[in-house]
């Protein structure tokens with residue numbers, strides 16, 4: 001039997017890597033066999049030496065949509081397996097008959113693949129369901145009973161709680177604790193056969209009612225639940241407790257490093273007790289798995305509690321699970337975050353024993369780092385006002401449009417050229433004009449010259465206004481011989497350059513300007529009401545114009561709108577005829593000072 005390797009964690013941000021490297025160096029798992037599929041000791045004994053150097057697993061419960069915290073677990077488990085020549089199993093921890101649905105199974109598989117990971121290795125699928133192990137779990141429970149290491153307790157839940165003791169007081173033994181194995185076995189089979197009501201009795205491991213670790217005070221391992229299961233239907237009336245099921249799932253799958261979040265640290269002694277006991281009984285293969293805990297990923301300005309996320313959806317505070325403001329993987333995906341950016345953010349957040357908060361801004365930074373070198377550039381006008389070039393005909397004669405070109409990306413010639421037209425009427429940003437320029441304002445105001453990016457220099461002459469004194473058009477003249485890219489074009493010096501699109505060729509588009517859903521960094525910390533800090537400006541929908549080079553953009557395509565930030569064509573609502581762009585993030589963090 002193996003003993004738990006000494007825990008030398010908590011020192012480094014990659015303590016898991018250290019543990020794996022140490023185990024590999026010591027050959028801790030060198031003699032491990034794997035039969036190609038999960039199974040008990042005899043099954044694996046008949047297999048070959050495991051070609052996978054380590055085995056990890058990602059074990060979600062299919063009871064909701066995955067969120068950014070799960071992305072951390074996915075990148076960690078699949079990432080470590082890839083790094084060390086191992087295999088990561090995709091496993092549904094579906095031992096709880098309630099709450100679990102196929103819809104969630106499908107969306108979880110989709111999310112893992114979208115993040116760039118898979119469970120198919122050399123033609124073998126490592127997609128597993130814990131509910132497939134119910135037969136073994138039951139058999140192991142009978143073996144524990146026969147070995148005198150489990151008993152059926154018929155106390156009420158209240159009695160059991162009262163007898164458990166607390167941190168200062170040892171527990172007291174149940175009156176059923178010393179019942180002989182044969183009587184326990186008979187009772188347990190009655191439980192299995194549906195002869196008792198929910199809650200009438202439970203099967204408990206017989207460990208130590210005086211243990212300083214309350215989790216070792218004879219924990220319940222099987223309970224009665226007359227419920228239909230999404231996978232096994234009505235086969236079972238009893239279901240294993242999570243703390244019993246999980247170690248067995250790991251062992252049947254020959255997992256080496258079972259990585260989980262810190263709240264399971266107190267469960268590790270039971271994990272070890274159970275696997276050691278079942279190994280001794282000859283049921284499980286050795287060397288057995290070991291559990292390692294790390295601090296969960298907490299990200300500022302989001303909430304990740306499934307219950308609270310569900311409240312946002314049910315109360316229509318957001319437009320569904322894939323609302324681009326949701327921290328769900330489907331939400332982040334629709335918002336336009338890339339798998340690369342999410343993986344980068346998770347890696348940069350580090351893995352340690354010390355909890356902490358990762359700033360939401362780090363996701364935006366990772367997104368910019370990913371897209372800066374990849375996303376095509378384009379111009380867009382978010383809050384449009386017309387700019388009229390009064391002397392157009394004097395400068396360009398009868399030509400209605402002057403063709404303009406620009407690289408799709410300043411450093412990626414492979415992405416090609418964009419083409420669009422400069423004409424006598426353009427759309428510009430409303431705030432690029434001021435009737436009276438504030439200090440330091442270098443854009444359009446009467447008498448000032450600016451460059452229209454990729455176009456010409458213009459000199460502002462004034463504006464037109466409506467009865468409410470609102471600017472309805474900005475007026476300017478073209479400064480001759482200033483076409484970008486022509487000799488002497490920079491003869492006229494300007495302090496400002498503005499972006500624009502042609503009224504004649506711009507594409508009208510819906511622009512969904514998303515921002516953080518909460519104004520507070522820790523919206524639900526300390527039991528706070530997260531609905532009290534909703535950001536009223538988290539979604540603003542405007543009509544704007546985008547450059548004509550984007551005319552045939554497919555859905556789910558990312559671009560950088562110059563000066564505005566990164567946008568994506570919405571994967572649900574965008575069509576070529578009715579374009580919809582989601583703002584992913586600005587070019588710099590507008591939340592930090």
Ligand code: ATP
Pocket residue numbers: 058059060061062063068069070072073259260261295296297298304306
């Ligand atoms: P539940 O309350 O329903 O158990 P859960 O968030 O723990 O919710 P699981 O489906 O059990 O959901 O999670 C799957 C895996 O993802 C687990 O191994 C869990 O530890 C891990 N995980 C969940 N949230 C985080 C997080 N914020 N950071 C890192 N890992 C996480």
Ligand code: MG
Pocket residue numbers: 061
């Ligand atoms: Mg969980």
